[in-house]
Amino acid sequence: MIRIGGKLVHIREMLNKFKVIFAMTGFIICFLVLFCVIFVIKPNIINQYKIDDHSIKYIKGEGIEVKGTDKVKMYDTKKQQIVELNLEDYVAGVVAAEMPADFGDEALKAQAVAARTFYFSRRLSPCEEAHGAEICNSTHCQVYMSKEDRMNNWSKSEGEKNWNRILNAVNSTKEEVLVYEGEIAKHPQFFAISSGKTENSEDVFADNVPYLKSTDSHGEEIAKKFETVTEVKNGEFLSKIKKKYPKVKLDEKNLKSSISILSRTDGGGVKEIKIDSITISGVEFRKIFNINSANFTLEFGSSSIKIDCKGYGHGVGMSQWGANVMAKEGKGYTEILKHYYNGIEIEKIKYNN
Template identity: 50%
Template sequence: MKYKINKDVKLIVLTTLIIVLVLILFPIAFLKLDFNKFKPFNINDSVIKKSTELELPKNKKVKLYRKSENKVYELDLEEYITSVVSGEVPANFDEEALKAQAVAARTYYVNKINNPCKDAEKNGAEICDTTHCQVYMDKESRMKSWSKKEATDNWEKIKKAVDDTKGQILVYDGKVLEYPQFFAVSSGKTEDAKDVFSSDVPYLKSKESKGEEIAPKYKSSVEIKIKEFINKINSKYSKAKITEKNISSAIKVKSYTESGSVKELQLGDEVIKGKDFRTLFNLNSTNFKWNISNNSVKIDCTGYGHGVGMSQWGANVMAKEGKKYDEILKHYYNGVEIEEIKYK
């Protein structure tokens, strides 16, 4: 009986010891494991590094959705960027302006890896080929649009600008720019993002952009019959209640952006954003003024595009003045650095 008790006691002690060891040693061993191996895949973690290096697979292809064909194409990144630059800006732009456009376009695409275009994503792609994202023209189409005499030289000039900036992208505070915006022509100053997109983006501040009066679309006008003008406003905004009698007093600018564009507009009892008025009448910009006559309303615009980020014509003016592409980019995108994609 005595032996049995001793045996039971030993068994209890041994069991307790094993349990204690398991409770102590197992957590220690577990804590030494690399939890990164168990993290769910997140493209922000796998692509954008804290060192500002961007890592992509060696054979990474651009997944481009061509809207007119309703088809997805896979392209090499630099081939895609060459076609985008050829579609976005004139080939007679200065080489440094073409380089600046190449870096901005490459940055725009890389951001779409993290934030795909909705139309493209529905079709298994990352980015579309229209102004909704950035304009893409395949080599064959672009070459046909130029004269035979200029075509080859134009393409080689653009390709060289892309090759000279191969893999380069814009980063801010260690991350790829989420909004590497660009547009055609400014009115003399670019817009602050908070005035246009209602978001305060630190690298998209209003910047001086001189010399763009040479751009073909620097000035534009739209003339609309007064009845059509009134009907368009009242149909869209029920509180406006614009009439031919009150039109002169009922429409006025409520506020301006830092660059001098219309931020808010009073339409009778309705207050709308300048960009909404621009959309309603298909204007080239929100830097507009109007003149009302007996039979029509004439709206005069300065600039072309949303006005945020890099002005393409402004970049060309800077390039012709001797500025390098990195200087151009750092002028239009506040506080950015240029980094290079790493392929692994």
């Protein structure tokens, strides 16, 4: 027993009270720490992951921090070797190869940001055909051409002017990438010409990517390949279908009655087409006949079938011709990108070696 304030207090009773106080204090401290982790620290560092010797994280208000250098490891499919390039030089080569140099400046800038983002998507998940590099220079990833190779395809009077426009687009957007909900956009898809609307990603690539949704893309009727017609002889048509699907019962007499388009996507492409007893996607039909898009109609003749296409490419993400139309209308590259990639933001990368 001890005397406190004129009262006798049992020591064990006093110790029990201290234990309760310490326990409550500890609980409050743990709660405050957990609160800070969930509501303070986590929103600032939204995502962090590591691939090989690179780590990339998004810090809110500061941009994208990349551990490593600005060097691109690219597999040259023609030379069959890995080459190392400065990132911005690489982006210039992609813009030069992927978009006509006479497109609007803001369209070229939009292409530069999309190309740079695509590279980082491969830095996160390296190309399987790059033989140990991060990315290849073919259509499997995105096409790259050196200045020398590209200049050989331009007239001498236009060459330097075209290359300078491309360099301006790249330098004006230096280190900028597309970001969606704290991550570098891993699917910054782009293609040549839409049919008037782009496609939902899940209707073409199966994966449902929230920033790749169907949207209007007007004014592309001016493109030479906006509409194309492929005529296939009945015999050739039957041969290609039966090679892919041997059990299909088709002949020249029942072609028209045995083939029908069942449904279309939000973007206007063929979603499902029935051929005799099987149903395939418009994307698969496009591959079989090597046509320009999956937005097509069929016209049956006595000896051949006409496949009328609108658009050129898979139709997902940014339409390059649509971007050019928007640029000619005075839209900036940021507006163009946010139109085609729903909910994205544009952030700068910085290197932390």
